[in-house]
Amino acid sequence: MxxxxxxxxxxxxxxYQQIYQQIRGRILQGELPPGSRLPASRTLARxxxxxxxxxxxxxxxxxxxxxVASQTGAGTFVRDDLPLPVNAAAPPFVPxxxxxxxQITHPTPTTPSENEMRVAIDxxxxxxxxxxxxxxxxxxxxxxxxxxxxxxxxxxGSPAGFAPLRQAIASYLARQRGVRCTADQIIIVNGGxxxxxxxxxxxxxPGEELLVETPGYPDAWEVFRMNGAKLHPLPVDxxxxxxxxIPRNCPARLAFVTPTNQFPQGGAMPLERRLALxxxxxxxxxxxIEDDYDGxxxxxxxxLAALQGLDLTGQVIYLGTFSKVLFPALRLAYVVLxxxxxxxFLQMKAVVDRGAPTLTQxxxxxFITEGHFERHLHHLRQAxxxxxxxLLQALADHIPLPLRYVQEAAGLHVMVYLPPGxxxxxxxxxxxxxxxxxxxxxxxxxxxxxxxxxxxxxSGLDEAEINEGIRRLALAFTNL
Amino acid sequence: MxxxxxxxxxxxxxxYQQIYQQIRGRILQGELPPGSRLPASRTLARxxxxxxxxxxxxxxxxxxxxxVASQTGAGTFVRDDLPLPVNAAAPPFVPxxxxxxxQITHPTPTTPSENEMRVAIDxxxxxxxxxxxxxxxxxxxxxxxxxxxxxxxxxxGSPAGFAPLRQAIASYLARQRGVRCTADQIIIVNGGxxxxxxxxxxxxxPGEELLVETPGYPDAWEVFRMNGAKLHPLPVDxxxxxxxxIPRNCPARLAFVTPTNQFPQGGAMPLERRLALxxxxxxxxxxxIEDDYDGxxxxxxxxLAALQGLDLTGQVIYLGTFSKVLFPALRLAYVVLxxxxxxxFLQMKAVVDRGAPTLTQxxxxxFITEGHFERHLHHLRQAxxxxxxxLLQALADHIPLPLRYVQEAAGLHVMVYLPPGxxxxxxxxxxxxxxxxxxxxxxxxxxxxxxxxxxxxxSGLDEAEINEGIRRLALAFTNL
Numbered sequence: 001m002x003x004x005x006x007x008x009x010x011x012x013x014x015x016y017q018q019i020y021q022q023i024r025g026r027i028l029q030g031e032l033p034p035g036s037r038l039p040a041s042r043t044l045a046r047x048x049x050x051x052x053x054x055x056x057x058x059x060x061x062x063x064x065x066x067x068v069a070s071q072t073g074a075g076t077f078v079r080d081d082l083p084l085p086v087n088a089a090a091p092p093f094v095p096x097x098x099x100x101x102x103q104i105t106h107p108t109p110t111t112p113s114e115n116e117m118r119v120a121i122d123x124x125x126x127x128x129x130x131x132x133x134x135x136x137x138x139x140x141x142x143x144x145x146x147x148x149x150x151x152x153x154x155x156x157g158s159p160a161g162f163a164p165l166r167q168a169i170a171s172y173l174a175r176q177r178g179v180r181c182t183a184d185q186i187i188i189v190n191g192g193x194x195x196x197x198x199x200x201x202x203x204x205x206p207g208e209e210l211l212v213e214t215p216g217y218p219d220a221w222e223v224f225r226m227n228g229a230k231l232h233p234l235p236v237d238x239x240x241x242x243x244x245x246i247p248r249n250c251p252a253r254l255a256f257v258t259p260t261n262q263f264p265q266g267g268a269m270p271l272e273r274r275l276a277l278x279x280x281x282x283x284x285x286x287x288x289i290e291d292d293y294d295g296x297x298x299x300x301x302x303x304l305a306a307l308q309g310l311d312l313t314g315q316v317i318y319l320g321t322f323s324k325v326l327f328p329a330l331r332l333a334y335v336v337l338x339x340x341x342x343x344x345f346l347q348m349k350a351v352v353d354r355g356a357p358t359l360t361q362x363x364x365x366x367f368i369t370e371g372h373f374e375r376h377l378h379h380l381r382q383a384x385x386x387x388x389x390x391l392l393q394a395l396a397d398h399i400p401l402p403l404r405y406v407q408e409a410a411g412l413h414v415m416v417y418l419p420p421g422x423x424x425x426x427x428x429x430x431x432x433x434x435x436x437x438x439x440x441x442x443x444x445x446x447x448x449x450x451x452x453x454x455x456x457x458x459s460g461l462d463e464a465e466i467n468e469g470i471r472r473l474a475l476a477f478t479n480l
Numbered sequence: 481m482x483x484x485x486x487x488x489x490x491x492x493x494x495x496y497q498q499i500y501q502q503i504r505g506r507i508l509q510g511e512l513p514p515g516s517r518l519p520a521s522r523t524l525a526r527x528x529x530x531x532x533x534x535x536x537x538x539x540x541x542x543x544x545x546x547x548v549a550s551q552t553g554a555g556t557f558v559r560d561d562l563p564l565p566v567n568a569a570a571p572p573f574v575p576x577x578x579x580x581x582x583q584i585t586h587p588t589p590t591t592p593s594e595n596e597m598r599v600a601i602d603x604x605x606x607x608x609x610x611x612x613x614x615x616x617x618x619x620x621x622x623x624x625x626x627x628x629x630x631x632x633x634x635x636x637g638s639p640a641g642f643a644p645l646r647q648a649i650a651s652y653l654a655r656q657r658g659v660r661c662t663a664d665q666i667i668i669v670n671g672g673x674x675x676x677x678x679x680x681x682x683x684x685x686p687g688e689e690l691l692v693e694t695p696g697y698p699d700a701w702e703v704f705r706m707n708g709a710k711l712h713p714l715p716v717d718x719x720x721x722x723x724x725x726i727p728r729n730c731p732a733r734l735a736f737v738t739p740t741n742q743f744p745q746g747g748a749m750p751l752e753r754r755l756a757l758x759x760x761x762x763x764x765x766x767x768x769i770e771d772d773y774d775g776x777x778x779x780x781x782x783x784l785a786a787l788q789g790l791d792l793t794g795q796v797i798y799l800g801t802f803s804k805v806l807f808p809a810l811r812l813a814y815v816v817l818x819x820x821x822x823x824x825f826l827q828m829k830a831v832v833d834r835g836a837p838t839l840t841q842x843x844x845x846x847f848i849t850e851g852h853f854e855r856h857l858h859h860l861r862q863a864x865x866x867x868x869x870x871l872l873q874a875l876a877d878h879i880p881l882p883l884r885y886v887q888e889a890a891g892l893h894v895m896v897y898l899p900p901g902x903x904x905x906x907x908x909x910x911x912x913x914x915x916x917x918x919x920x921x922x923x924x925x926x927x928x929x930x931x932x933x934x935x936x937x938x939s940g941l942d943e944a945e946i947n948e949g950i951r952r953l954a955l956a957f958t959n960l
Contacts, residue, residue, distance in 0.1 A: 271546030
C-alpha cells in the first residue's frame with residue numbers, strides 16, 4: 001500500500017516524529033484499518049527521500065506504544081485487537097461544573113500589561129516603582145543560595161515555610177507592627193489570596209455570613225463568595241470599619257477588616273472601634289481577619305500597632321504581604337495564626353500546595369535579618385510620601401472641583417470622591433482618551449449605586465508623570 | 481503615682497517601645513484604670529535613668545493610638561471613654577471549624593529535614609541530586625532579569641503564567657511528550673497539588689465518586705478527600721490502571737491516573753487500556769487527570785507519548801511538573817486543560833492565587849528555549865539510569881530473598897514487594913537503626929491490608945551511598 005504523508009523537514013518536530021504522529025492519527029481514526037500492512041520502511045524512505053533509520057525509528061515508536069505489531073518476514077501491521085477506531089466524530093465534551101465552580105463570578109482576568117499598553121500614564125494600584133528596589137543586594141542574596149554545594153534547593157521545603165524566614169518575620173512584626181507571636185504561628189503563603197482561601201475553607205460553612213467593609217477589597221470578596229460565604233457589608237467612614245455598628249443579631253463568625261489603612265478609602269480604626277470589634281468577636285465566637293497589606297507605609301509618625309497585638313483570646317488572624325514593600329512578582333505573603341488555627345491551616349496548606357519556593361524565602365529572610373528590609377522601607381516611605389504629596393498638590397492645582405479624600409498620609413493610592421453627578425465611567429474613558437489610566441471606584445463598593453469616585457495609584461509613577469497625568473486628567477474633566 | 485516597669489536596654493525591642501507596650505498592656509487589662517494619671521515623663525525618665533525623649537516617644541505613641549489623652553498643664557490620663565477593660569480572663573477561643581475542614585485527614589506535616597537527620601542514608605522519594613543541576617546556568621538566567629532596568633518584577637504577572645513560559649512548555653510537550661495543545665491551554669501552577677485542588681473544586685460536587693489507582697499517590701487522595709470526593713480505588717497491575725475493569729455502573733466523573741509510569745509501582749499503560757479509558761470517559765461524561773509527574777525519566781527507548789495526545793473530545797487534563805526534573809524547591813508545575821475547562825480554571829486560579837513568581841518563570845522559559853532543559857534531561861536520564869541499575873544490582877547481591885518489582889526502567893524510585901510474612905514497619909524501624917531511611921509501601925495502598933512492600937528512592941544518593949545503604953538494609957533484614 002501507499003501512504004500519503006505531509007512531511008516538513010524545516011519543522012521543529014523531527015521527521016521521525018512527524019511520520020509516527022501521522023500514522024498514529026490514521027490508525028486512531030480508522031483510516032488505517034486494523035490488520036492493514038504498513039509500507040516496508042525501505043519503500044517509505046525511498047518514497048520521501050528519507051534515511052531508512054528515520055522511518056524505522058518512527059515504526060519502533062509505533063511498535064513500543066502498541067499501535068502496530070511486526071511479524072518477522074511478513075512486515076508491520078496495524079494491530080487488530082485494539083478497541084478502535086476512537087470515535088473521531090464525537091462532539092467536544094461539554095463538562096457540567098460543580099456547584100462550587102458556579103459560584104465564581106470573577107471575570108476572566110486580563111493580564112495587567114494589556115491595560116498598560118492602552119495608556120501612557122497609568123495610575124494603577126499596587127505597582128512598585130522599579131528603580132526603588134535594591135536589585136544589586138537582592139541578586140547578591142539570591143546568588144548566595146545558588147551554588148552547587150547547597151542542598152537547600154534539591155529538597156521539598158517545609159509547607160509552613162522556611163524556618164529562618166518565619167523567625168525573621170516574627171521578630172520584625174514584634175519590632176515594627178506590635179504583633180505578638182512566635183515563629184510557629186507564622187505560615188508563609190503564595191500571596192494573601194491563598195491565605196484567605198484557606199481561612200475561609202477552614203472557618204466557614206457555605207451559606208454562612210462574613211462581615212466585610214464597603215468600599216473594600218473585591219479580590220477578597222471573590223474568595224469568600226467562591227467558598228459560599230454570604231457577604232454582610234458595613235459602610236466605612238473616615239475612621240474605617242464601624243465595629244460599634246455591627247447589628248446585635250448578626251450571625252457572622254468571620255470579619256475581614258483593614259484596621260491600619262482602610263482599603264481603598266484610607267483611614268485608621270481608632271482604639272475604641274478596635275476594642276469594640278474584639279468584644280464583638282468574643283461575644284460571637286468569631287474570627288477577625290486583619291489584612292495589614294500596607295501597614296508599613298505610613299508617612300507621618302510611627303506606624304500604628306496592629307489589631308492583633310490587642311487580641312488576648314486568639315481571635316485575630318493577621319495577614320501580611322511582601323507584594324507592596326518588596327515587589328509584586330515575588331508572590332510571597334504570610335499569615336500569623338492564633339495557635340488554635342495554626343495546625344488545621346498548616347494541614348490544609350500542605351495538601352493544597354507543598355509550600356513556597358525555598359530560594360526566594362531564603363533570600364527574603366536574609367534581606368530582613370541583615371537590615372536591608374527596614375532600610376528599604378525607610379526609602380519607600382520617603383519616596384511614596386513625596387509622590388503622594390505631589391499627587392494631592394497636582395489635584396489642587398489643576399482640578400477646580402471639590403474633591404474629597406481621607407487625609408491620612410499612608411498607602412500607595414488615593415481614593416478620590418468626585419462631586420455628585422459626575423459619571424465616573426465616562427471620566428475613566430475620557431482620561432484614557434488622554435492617555436491616562438484611572439480606576440473607577442464603583443468596583444470597590446458592595447452597595448450600589450456608589451458615590452462617584454476614582455482610584456489613583458501613585459507608586460508606579462515618578463513625580464513628573466504624576467503631574468502630567470493629573471494635568472491631562474483635568475482636560476478629561478472638561479470633556480465630560 | 482509610681483509605675484513599675486521592667487525594661488531591658490539590651491533587648492531587640494527599643495526602650496520606648498517597651499515602655500509603650502507595658503503601659504498599653506496595663507491599660508487593656510484594667511491595671512491602669514480609666515481616668516488614672518500617668519507619671520510625668522520627666523519623673524518616669526528619672527526613675528529609670530532614661531532620656532526624657534524615650535519616655536515622650538512612648539507617650540506619643542499611646543496618644544496616637546488612643547490609649548491616653550493629654551490635658552495641657554494637667555498631664556496625661558488613661559482615657560475613660562474606652563470600652564475597657566478587655567476581658568483578660570476570657571479563656572482562649574476554641575473555634576468550631578467548617579465541615580470542610582473536618583475532612584482533612586492529613587497528619588500535621590513534619591519538615592523533611594527532621595526525617596533526614598534521623599538517618600545517614602535516606603532512600604527518600606522525590607529528591608533531586610544537588611550536583612546534577614546546572615546552577616551556573618540557572619544563576620546566569622535569573623540574573624538576566626534581576627536588573628533595575630527591567631520592570632518585569634515590579635508588576636503583578638498574569639495569573640495564567642508568564643506567556644513565554646507557556647509557549648515554551650507547549651512546544652516542548654509537542655516535541656517530547658506527544659501532547660497536543662496551544663499555549664492558551666497551559667496554566668502555570670504552584671505545584672501539582674494546587675492544580676488537583678482547583679480541578680476537584682471545579683469538577684466534583686461533595687460526595688461524588690473519583691476513580692483512583694491503588695497503590696497510588698496519597699497526596700492526591702488528600703486533596704480529593706478534602707474536597708468531599710468518595711475515592712473508588714482500582715488495583716493496578718504491572719501494566720498500570722486496569723481501565724477495562726471499571727465497573728459499568730461506576731458513576732465517577734473524574735479519574736486520576738499515571739499512565740506513563742504508574743506511581744508508585746511502575747509500569748506503563750498499554751494502548752488498549754488507554755483507549756478503553758478514553759472510551760469510558762466519553763461514555764460517562766468524565767474527565768481523566770493524567771499525572772505525568774516523571775514522564776521524561778524513562779531509561780530505555782523514547783518516552784511514551786502522553787495519553788493526552790489520544791484525546792479527541794477534550795476529556796484529558798494533563799499535569800506536568802518541574803519538581804522532579806529541575807528541583808523540588810522551585811515549586812512550579814503546569815496543567816494542560818481541555819479548552820472547555822481553561823477559562824473556569826483560570827478564573828479560580830486568579831481568585832485563589834494571583835499567579836506564580838515571574839522571575840522563576842522567566843528563567844525557566846529561557847532554560848527551555850535555549851536548550852538547557854533537554855540537555856539537562858539527557859544528563860538526568862544517564863545519571864538516574866545508572867543509579868537505578870546500581871540499586872537493583874545491590875538488592876540482588878546483598879538480599880537473598882525473592883523481591884518483586886516492576887522491571888521497566890523509569891522514575892526516581894523502585895517499589896519493592898517483600899516476601900509474604902515480612903513486617904514492613906519492623907523492617908523500616910530496623911533499617912533506621914542501621915542509619916538507613918526506607919519508606920513503608922502501605923502508605924501508598926488504599927486497600928488494606930496491603931502486601932508488604934517498601935519504597936526506595938535513589939535520586940538523592942550517589943552510587944556509593946546506594947550500595948552502602950542496601951548493604952545495611954540487608955543487615956536490617958537479618959535483625960527482624
